[in-house]
Amino acid sequence: xxxxxxxxxxxxxxxxxxxxxxxxxxxxxxxxxxxxxxxxxxxxxxxxxxxxxxxxxxxxxxxxxxxxxxxxxxxxxxxxxxxxxxxxxxxxxxxxxxxxxxxxxxxxxxxxxxxxxxxxxxxxxxxxxxxxxxxxxxxxxxxxxxxxxxxxxxxxxxxxxxxxxxxxxxxxxxxxxxxxx
Amino acid sequence: xxxxxxxxxxxxxxxxxxxxxxxxxxxxxxxxxxxxxxxxxxxxxxxxxxxxxxxxxxxxxxxxxxxxxxxxxxxxxxxxxxxxxxxxxxxxxxxxxxxxxxxxxxxxxxxxxxxxxxxxxxxxxxxxxxxxxxxxxxxxxxxxxxxxxxxxxxxxxxxxxxxxxxxxxxxxxxxxxxxxx
DNA sequence: CGTAGTTGTAATCGACTGATAACTAACGAC
DNA sequence: GTCGTTAGTTATCAGTCGATTACAACTACG
Numbered sequence: 001x002x003x004x005x006x007x008x009x010x011x012x013x014x015x016x017x018x019x020x021x022x023x024x025x026x027x028x029x030x031x032x033x034x035x036x037x038x039x040x041x042x043x044x045x046x047x048x049x050x051x052x053x054x055x056x057x058x059x060x061x062x063x064x065x066x067x068x069x070x071x072x073x074x075x076x077x078x079x080x081x082x083x084x085x086x087x088x089x090x091x092x093x094x095x096x097x098x099x100x101x102x103x104x105x106x107x108x109x110x111x112x113x114x115x116x117x118x119x120x121x122x123x124x125x126x127x128x129x130x131x132x133x134x135x136x137x138x139x140x141x142x143x144x145x146x147x148x149x150x151x152x153x154x155x156x157x158x159x160x161x162x163x164x165x166x167x168x169x170x171x172x173x174x175x176x177x178x179x180x181x
Numbered sequence: 182x183x184x185x186x187x188x189x190x191x192x193x194x195x196x197x198x199x200x201x202x203x204x205x206x207x208x209x210x211x212x213x214x215x216x217x218x219x220x221x222x223x224x225x226x227x228x229x230x231x232x233x234x235x236x237x238x239x240x241x242x243x244x245x246x247x248x249x250x251x252x253x254x255x256x257x258x259x260x261x262x263x264x265x266x267x268x269x270x271x272x273x274x275x276x277x278x279x280x281x282x283x284x285x286x287x288x289x290x291x292x293x294x295x296x297x298x299x300x301x302x303x304x305x306x307x308x309x310x311x312x313x314x315x316x317x318x319x320x321x322x323x324x325x326x327x328x329x330x331x332x333x334x335x336x337x338x339x340x341x342x343x344x345x346x347x348x349x350x351x352x353x354x355x356x357x358x359x360x361x362x
Numbered sequence: 363c364g365t366a367g368t369t370g371t372a373a374t375c376g377a378c379t380g381a382t383a384a385c386t387a388a389c390g391a392c
Numbered sequence: 393g394t395c396g397t398t399a400g401t402t403a404t405c406a407g408t409c410g411a412t413t414a415c416a417a418c419t420a421c422g
Contacts, residue, residue, distance in 0.1 A: 005369050005418065025292045029211030032409060043371050048411060101289070108282070108289045110338040111206045116346070120338055124351040131354075138358035142331070145355070149330035150323070157291040157301055165297070170305040173312075174326070177319035186388065186399055213379060224401055229381060 012050055012060075015040050019061040024098035027105040028058050028115070055114050062106040065099045066122040070129055077133040083144045086130060087180030090148055097161035100152045147179050193231055193241075196221050200242040205279035208286040209239050209296070236295050243287040246280045247303040251310055258314040264325045267311060268361030271329055278342035281333045328360050 006014065018039035022031045033054050034044040051057040069090070076089035093100055103122070110119040131141050154160040159171055167175075187195065199220035203212045214235050215225040232238040250271070257270035274281055284303070291300040312322050335341040340352055348356075 008369075011369085027208060027210060027289060029208055030290070030293075033411090034409075044409090045372085045411075045413090046370055049370090054410065101292075104289050104334075107334050108208060108285050108337050109211070111282075112211075116339060120340065120346065120349065123338060123340075124349055127351045127355060138354040142355055142358040142360070143324075143327075146324075146327035146331040149334050150327040153285075153288050153330050156289050157304060158297060159301065159304075165301065168301065168305055170308045173319040174308060174323055177323040179323070189399075192399080214381090215379075223399095225379090226381075226383095226402085227400055230400090235380065 008050060011040075011042070011046075015042075015047060015050060015057070016061055016064045019057055020065065020098045020102050023058060023061055023105060024101040028109045028112070033057065058106075059115070059118050061102055062118065062122060065102045065106075066126060068096070068099055069093065069103070069126060073129060073133060081134055083130075083134050083136055083140060084180060086134060087144065087147065091151060091178075091180050094151065094155055094161040097155045101156045104152050104156050151178070189231065192221075192223070192227075196223075196228060196231060196238070197242055197245045200238055201246065201279045201283050204239060204242055204286060205282040209290045209293070214238065239287075240296070240299050242283055243299065243303060246283045246287075247307060249277070249280055250274065250284070250307060254310060254314060262315055264311075264315050264317055264321060265361060267315065268325065268328065272332060272359075272361050275332065275336055275342040278336045282337045285333050285337050332359070 015036065019036045021039055022036045025031065026035070032044075033047045036057065037044040037047045040047070047057065048054070051060060072089045072093055073086050076085050079085065106115065106119050106122065110116045127141065127145065130136065130144060131138075134140075136144065151160060154174075158165045160175070196217065200217045202220055203217045206212065207216070213225075214228050217238065218225040218228045221228070228238065229235070232241060253270045253274055254267050257266045260266065287296065287300050287303065291297045308322065308326065311317065311325060312319075315321075317325065332341060335355075339346045341356070
């Protein structure tokens with residue numbers, strides 16, 4: 001048996017990574033804890049024991065995605081603290097599209113009372129960070145987040161990012177006009 | 182018994198309306214056909230018999246939401262065929278927030294093979310319509326849809342629209358800067 | 363060694379869910 | 393009125409899912 005045991009900490013990290021993949025595909029309600037467990041190669045009850053509940057697993061997954069975006073923006077701002085710099089960084093995140101799609105699923109699931117507050121908090125943190133890093137006005141930040149939401153939704157629709165669906169006529173117009181090139 | 186029977190056509194329409202409410206809250210996977218049935222005041226098996234499957238019910242619901250947005254835009258364009266006119270019409274749709282949230286849930290669920298094509302089709306139809314109605318350039322249309330996605334996501338997060346959550350510090354900045362006032 | 367703590371699994375449960383089938387009741391044409 | 397058609401229900405099922413429990417295996421340490 002080459003397989004060695006991991007510490008709970010390592011397993012936690014690995015499970016969150018697996019959850020990003022799983023939740024990006026099916027959303028909160030449409031993903032089972034067993035799917036996450038299979039991706040990580042552990043049993044389903046163990047996932048529950050580490051996170052306590054499916055909801056906590058999802059929250060941890062969303063927090064991780066938000067943290068990754070924050071980290072990306074901080075790094076980008078160190079070189080180019082403009083909205084354009086952060087925008088290019090966000091488009092690079094399409095390479096890890098699942099992260100963005102998990103965030104979108106979280107936003108869409110904000111009606112769930114157990115998730116709403118955490119979701120709004122996550123979004124607020126991102127908004128505040130962008131303004132802090134760039135000093136952008138409210139209007140500039142609004143346009144920045146609008147473009148970000150468009151990119152995110154197009155990613156979720158499999159129109160942008162890895163394994164994008166074959167281009168349809170209207171898409172070419174929209175994609176050719178995307179900002180932050 | 183005051184209750185009279187409806188034609189299948191009338192019931193279909195009524196069920197789609199109920200489904201908009203239900204799916205807006207829980208999304209595709211997170212909503213049961215029984216919840217839809219209860220809102221409409223019929224039995225769950227009858228919902229299945231009318232639509233054939235839960236997936237068909239959701240598709241009909243998304244098509245209805247898309248049609249409603251199209252109708253709103255056509256009406257607005259008759260008076261003011263500019264992006265500003267359509268944008269104000271879209272913000273008015275926040276009064277029927279569930280419609281927009283259902284669309285967002287559809288976009289997020291595009292990874293489902295049974296939904297993806299329909300979702301992209303719906304989005305493409307909206308994009309094409311806006312360009313046809315307004316004659317906007319690809320860049321203008323891109324900004325328009327970006328703003329629309331922001332409004333939709335904020336609506337789903339219960340930050341905009343009816344029964345919006347109490348304002349938090351960052352929100353005021355973002356909401357005060359929304360376009361199409 | 364042995365034993366205590368930690369990692370991990372198998373078994374299982376109760377609740378839920380979409381769908382099917384069989385049945386009932388209202389409506390309309392003749 | 394009676395009879396075919398359509399609207400709608402009750403009963404039920406087979407599968408799924410999150411969670412609990414009890415147990416097993418590995419590891420560190422004295």
